Amino acid sequence: MDFELSAEEQAFREEVRTFIKDNLPPPKQRGGDFLTNWLTKVREKRWVGFSWPKQAGGGDGTLIEQAILREEMALAKAPPLGTSFMGLAWVGPGIIQYGTPEQKRRFIPDILDSKVSWCTGYSEPNHGSDLAAIQTKAVRTADHYIVNGQKIWTTGAPWADWIILLVRTDFTPKVKHDGITCLLVDMKTPGIDVRPIENMAADKHFAEIFFTDVKVSVENRLGEEGKGWAVTVSALANERSSIGEVTQMFDKLDTLKALVKRSRKNGHPAAGDPTTRRKLAKFEVKIAAMKYNGLRYLTKQLKGEPLSSETSVNKLHRASLEIEMDDFAVALTGQAGLQLNGGAEAVDRGKWAKASLNWPNVVIGGGTPNIQRNIIAERILGLPKDGSD
């Protein structure tokens, strides 16, 4: 057991630190052209799509180098390395694995250059967690699919340029996971109607999307017809280690500690309240558990052992922390904690209040906690599957 980095890895860490020192001003001086320049520079370093193969335009970063890059960027509170979030997270990896040479030429550079943003058309009004049961229909003509149906809760749809879309091409498969096809669709295609949905935090991040006789060229099918489930599963399995995430959560914990130190409860400094202290310590223990779970799983990957579904462990911790940390701040600060931005007594301009309403982005978006528990119970503990089939 050791936490030492090799000379090359240490050199890489230094390279990242030097780059950050030279190119990342303090947060308040990051206006104007900063973000555009930043994105160009990290792209030149091949740190966008850093885990992708070089021939696909990526950086061929080793697992350790990826972890170092994420950790250093998080420590420096750097902006993201690329703004095509879903493009980088799973659309790109999906295209690299299943795409035709033409699809790779067409889509990958735009993702790496942050030119095109993607959204993910999986959930439907009647099928969210039970993703394989989707009903949006695509009928094949000579060289097109005609798509009809509806998607919903599609994050980023109000501004996305493209959508990775799961459709059903076979309505009579023996198993419901068959007969699903994956299409890459331009959001400007006639017949697509995006209706943003306001969430409880008053944001309009997600939308419902109606497809009426939408024509999609066969060239835009990702993978084989009827094999879209495999594309989806392997794309979502592009698990990334949680190291950068953990750094951000420790950072958030520090912000909470600072809040506790300047808050009062029952007429006394809140920092002296045993219940408050224990709650904060519990966050710290859980974040530390995520950190060392992550390092254990990273070690497993380094030894060439496949991860089964252990990453669900950290997803569950992340979900509970996401809900509880902001809520802790709101509860701690009592009535002031309820005021939104602009309120005379609002705490930190209402950021905790707002965040305490936005947790479903993370908690539900990546598969609900109950789905994560099913994954652990079924794939790791080998318990019988849920549901009727």
Place this chain on the structure above:
Amino acid sequence: MNFGFTQEQELLRDQVRRFMQEACPMTQVRAVAGGTTGTSDVLWKHAAQLGWLGLVIPERFGGVGLKWVDLTVVLEETGRGLSPLPIISQALAATALLRCGTPAQQQRWLNSLADGSTVATLALYDEANWVHPDAITLALEDNRLRGSKPFVADAAAADLFIVACRRAESLALAIIERNSPGVTVTVQPMVDATKRVGTLTLDVALHADHLMNLSADDLQFLSDCGAVAVTAESVGAAEAALAMTNAYAKDRIQFGSPIGKYQGVKHRLAEMFVDIESFKSLLYYAAWTVDDAPGELPRAASLAKAYASDAFSRIGIDAVQLHGAIGFTAEYDIQLYLKRSKWARPMYGDSDYHYERVATLGGL
């Protein structure tokens, strides 16, 4: 970067696991726990021959000269089978001698600890639930210890007691042989019969060669090593409790399906897995700090023990509950794990203590 185990450590793990399955299965654990000393000479000698008793003792004292990470591997596996052998006590006594003893004291005792001919234990606090220098109240006056030392782990089996006591201005560890005049051992009836705790009644004269200085740092270090050791056994025991309950959930049919198909059962089992994975990771980090980053040990030990104390207790209770009435029977082994979880909870600090310490060390 390697936050995992070496091939040698995996072999050690296999060896201990095999030993527990073959030489110390649950029937044997129950038999030993029902005996007078709570340990078994045959098993103890076997463990000594395999080198587990001298794992963290340097080779110059007849030990194997390995680290706490290696000891953790052994304790996970002995904990998995609820071994009654006093391996934790032996390791803590050795650690106390290594840390606080003079060369002469080390020379005198460590060889016999490494080869198992002496069974040793460490007794620190006189208060039932307080990890603090002030919780050591037994007084040493005129080189004489008179009074009682409660909560002595593995008291029935031990030949040698290393006992914390208070002098006028400082703390000390007294090395007391069981057979010296003025030492009486009273074994207490315990919830977990595999952990034989006792009380020492003392009226003994101590020479300088039987005393070691105990600084506040030493005390904290030894307590933290204790927390690491208890958590290591807890990882193995909790995994075993989960495995038994998981197997039961696959076998037991109710309402036409194995009960493990129902989310009320399967989700609780998944949460047990999440908790064990997590305090296991924290434990490995803490075990690593003992030898390689002792400055980080206080926080690391508290992170691990805070999580483990609560999670293992909950797992013990839920494992019995998920078994239904059969889990409540004396005959079924799952109840032994519930008892072990209750033993582990206050050892070297409960979750209240360790969470509070995390808060303090974290700047609150």
